[in-house]
Amino acid sequence: MIALTLWAQLQDAGKWASPEGWEAKHPSTIESEGAHGDYTRIRLNRPADGTIGGDILPGGILVTKDFDEAGELLQWTVMKKIPGYDPDNSDWFWARYSAEGEVRVKGTLNDCIYCHLNGTDLVYSAWLTPDEDTGL
Numbered sequence: 001m002i003a004l005t006l007w008a009q010l011q012d013a014g015k016w017a018s019p020e021g022w023e024a025k026h027p028s029t030i031e032s033e034g035a036h037g038d039y040t041r042i043r044l045n046r047p048a049d050g051t052i053g054g055d056i057l058p059g060g061i062l063v064t065k066d067f068d069e070a071g072e073l074l075q076w077t078v079m080k081k082i083p084g085y086d087p088d089n090s091d092w093f094w095a096r097y098s099a100e101g102e103v104r105v106k107g108t109l110n111d112c113i114y115c116h117l118n119g120t121d122l123v124y125s126a127w128l129t130p131d132e133d134t135g136l
Contacts (some may be wrong), residue, residue: 002108003095006061006080009045010097013063013076016043035115038076039067047081047084055121058083058091073099079112079122089113090122 018077019042041064048060056062061079062083066074085091094109116122 002080002082002093003097003103006078006093006095007097007103008064009061010076010078012063013043013045013061016041016045016063017046017049034067034107035111036064038069039071040064041067055090056081056123075099075104076101079116092122 001082043063043065045061047057047061055084058081062079064087066073076099078095078097080093080095081091082093083091085093089108092113093107094112095106096104098104113122
């Protein structure tokens with residue numbers, strides 16, 4: 001049920017903000033590695049906007065739209081902060097959807113958690129690390 005409700009919320013994700021400083025470093029999609037396809041674009045809903053580097057507010061959603069080398073959308077990878085969902089892992093619900101919205105995986109996903117362990121509040125992206133020269 002959570003995954004279906006979350007998918008409905010994602011329909012406005014194209015209007016959501018990019019992480020602070022993101023557009024200055026990455027005007028559109030960026031080259032990616034690993035679980036997110038060849039290229040990715042990150043968006044945040046209002047409760048998550050401006051909170052990267054600290055604790056994300058309840059209801060915060062971070063979404064990556066993941067693309068192949070030809071620019072075709074492969075999947076959506078999403079994390080949503082739900083109070084009481086998984087206290088041992090910062091209450092994040094994780095999900096991955098096909099480009100068409102079919103749920104591929106959902107819930108407490110150990111692969112996601114393991115990769116995000118280095119981030120504050122389990123929010124980690126190599127692309128969100130401040131640039132030493134610009135501070136962005």
